[in-house]
Amino acid sequence: MATPPFQYDLKVELKTDPWDKATLQLSETGDLQTVEGHEKLVEQLLRAIVNDDTALTEMLNSTAVTERQLRTLFNLVLRNFKQNQIDEVKKSDPDFSGFVFYRKAAGTNEAFVKVSTDPIIHKFVDNNLDNGTEYTYGTAKVYRNVFESAFTEKMSLTPSAFLTKQTVLIGNDIVGFSQNRQCTFYVNYNRRFKASELLDKIISISAQQDDVEPRRYIVQVVVQDLKGNEASIAARRLVATTL
Numbered sequence: 001m002a003t004p005p006f007q008y009d010l011k012v013e014l015k016t017d018p019w020d021k022a023t024l025q026l027s028e029t030g031d032l033q034t035v036e037g038h039e040k041l042v043e044q045l046l047r048a049i050v051n052d053d054t055a056l057t058e059m060l061n062s063t064a065v066t067e068r069q070l071r072t073l074f075n076l077v078l079r080n081f082k083q084n085q086i087d088e089v090k091k092s093d094p095d096f097s098g099f100v101f102y103r104k105a106a107g108t109n110e111a112f113v114k115v116s117t118d119p120i121i122h123k124f125v126d127n128n129l130d131n132g133t134e135y136t137y138g139t140a141k142v143y144r145n146v147f148e149s150a151f152t153e154k155m156s157l158t159p160s161a162f163l164t165k166q167t168v169l170i171g172n173d174i175v176g177f178s179q180n181r182q183c184t185f186y187v188n189y190n191r192r193f194k195a196s197e198l199l200d201k202i203i204s205i206s207a208q209q210d211d212v213e214p215r216r217y218i219v220q221v222v223v224q225d226l227k228g229n230e231a232s233i234a235a236r237r238l239v240a241t242t243l
Contacts, residue, residue, distance in 0.1 A: 006192050008034040012043050037196040042231050045199070045223065048081045049074065049233075070207040070219055078223065082199045089198075092190040097142040099173070099187045101126070106134035106156045119145065121189040127182045134158045135183065139174055157183045195226040203230060 011033035013025035025033045035043055098119025102112035103126065116124055119142045129135065135158070138151040153171045157178040160166050169176045173188040203222040210216040221233040 006036060006194060008036050009040045009043055011035045011039075012046060037194050038225060038227075038229055038231060041197050041199065041223075041225055042233065045078070045081060045221070045231070045233060049077055049221075067207040067209060067217065070217055071205045074205045074207075074219060074221060075202065078199070078202050078205075078221070085193070085198055088191050089193065093143075095143045096190060097121075097145045098189060099124075099139050100142055100148060101185065102138040102140070102151075103135050106136040112138050120185070120187055122187065124185045124187070125182055126185075129159045129181050129183065131159050131161050131181055137176065137183070137185075139187075159183060196229060198226040200224050200226045200228075 011025040013023050027033055098121040099116075100114065100119060101116040101124055103115045104110045104112045115126055126135075126137075134156050136154060136156045139153045140151055141149045143149075153174055155169045155171055155174065155176050157167065157169060157176050158165070159178050159181050161180045166178050166180075168178075175186045177184045201224040203224055204220070205222075206220045207217050208220070210218065222230055223233075224230050
């Protein structure tokens with residue numbers, strides 16, 4: 001059985017203007033950039049703090065925000081991030097071997113046919129399909145390379161040569177893409193973390209009010225990963241500005 005890969009993450013580019021949103025960083029040739037290890041931890045912490053759904057949004061729009069409130073909220077966000085990582089590690093099942101894929105033409109009485117071989121732990125591509133034909137896929141989990149569950153998920157996809165007709169479906173454990181004469185799937189297998197990707201301790205959180213603009217705060221965060229390396233998000237200058 002293949003060794004499950006460590007997951008890479010997409011590199012984020014922060015703008016110098018605090019009002020501009022962060023974007024995905026591209027190479028000189030326009031390709032997406034990926035990160036791993038210590039840098040991946042920093043990128044994920046940034047997105048945990050700076051995103052449209054964080055509780056910081058409401059607080060930063062308040063005219064009564066204080067340094068103490070900011071420190072408390074950043075502490076809660078980071079602790080929640082650490083708990084999510086712990087939960088992901090605990091979900092790993094040593095008996096879980098991967099997923100198996102079955103397929104049939106949608107809307108027919110045909111039996112499902114197994115189309116994958118070894119248990120899938122990362123990516124599966126189903127080739128040589130007919131464009132314009134809808135296919136229904138059933139996925140099951142395999143344990144100890146022997147025991148197979150009932151279908152845990154089903155999804156239907158239609159391959160197409162036209163980009164506008166190619167679709168993406170997101171399930172509980174499976175993400176499926178319809179493409180030209182093929183369907184590609186990514187599965188949610190046991191996640192592997194490097195020690196440098198796991199948050200261990202929060203070293204310090206400080207919020208400083210701008211001397212010139214009293215409604216602006218600069219929050220500096222220092223954390224430590226499981227290898228003992230410190231990461232300073234202060235270098236990224238997270239600027240919290242109230243309206």
